[in-house]
Amino acid sequence: MGRPPCCDKVGVKKGPWTPEEDILLVSYIQDHGPGNWRAVPTNTGLLRCSKSCRLRWTNYLRPGIRRGNFTDHEEKLIIHLQALLGNRWAAIASYLPERTDNDIKNYWNTHLHKKLKKLEANGVSSSSSHQPISKGQWERRLQTDIHMAKQALCDALSFDKPDCPPPELKPSLANYSSRSSASSTSTTTTTYASSTENISRLLEGWMKKSPTPGKGRASSGSTQHSETNNPGDSVLCVESATTTPDVSAESGKGSTDQVQLPMELLETWLFDESIGGSYGQEELGDLELYEF
DNA sequence: AAGGGGGTCAACCGCTCGCGG
DNA sequence: TCCGCGAGCGGTTGACCCCCT
Incomplete structure (x- = not known):
């Protein structure tokens, strides 16, 4: 069977x-x-x-992936989004455009979940232990909130273009190729590192040749967040737009700073708005116990 | 120096969803 | 409207790596 x-x-x-x-x-x-x-x-x-x-x-x-060390911002976001969305890693990942759902899931399972458990053991109420409103009701509200937040984000960042610019490859590839060497800091590099760099170069050439990944996007309309840059569908747009060539010229520094804005907006939204009721408050309290 | 144990992460598995015929 | 197929998603596994004894 x-x-x-x-x-x-x-x-x-x-x-x-x-x-x-x-x-x-x-x-x-x-x-x-x-x-x-x-x-x-x-x-x-x-x-x-x-x-x-x-x-x-x-x-x-896929170009545009950042690996290794999650920032405090990302960590916070993941914790809050997890509290909001549950284990919907793909949905969570759409708010962390440089991270894959698998990455986030792994990070949650290996780091954050443990952290929260520890806190819980120390007498702090856990986020997952309470679900004050009915699921359907909550989901509807959430969807509305998310939609509004996205709109607000796009407005705030002046995304008048229906099409988000393609992910600029340079920063992405820098991340990509550095994955094997930098992020995991060291040992795992060896033979594969050089190979990934080759692939990076390959990709770089590709993106230079065809800056609109429309082909790819169009080829499967149902592709998910991570492989598409659906306009207005996720913060990916934001990220993409912020890593314009000029910006990327500033290398790494630029990109992290650029991501900062949507992160903060999202955070504000997460902290202030949608979880405003009983749901988010305790979480917030929990968070402050962290040494972020 | 070697072995064991725990942690991490890439990849697989199987279920669900959505679309097209 | 129903059915089949392909894609997406979340849970789980297993291999590798590092640290401790």
């Missing part, structure tokens, strides 16, 4: 991706854009399941 496998298990490779596979995948996406994952294994010759390809792209190869 059971459901049929998503793809032929026979001959499907599993486990860690090799640099060669990464390059194959990236160059395919370079030509065709992300989406239509079903066709990727056959068209690339990769012995991987389509899901695996998608996952690899969204969680690792």
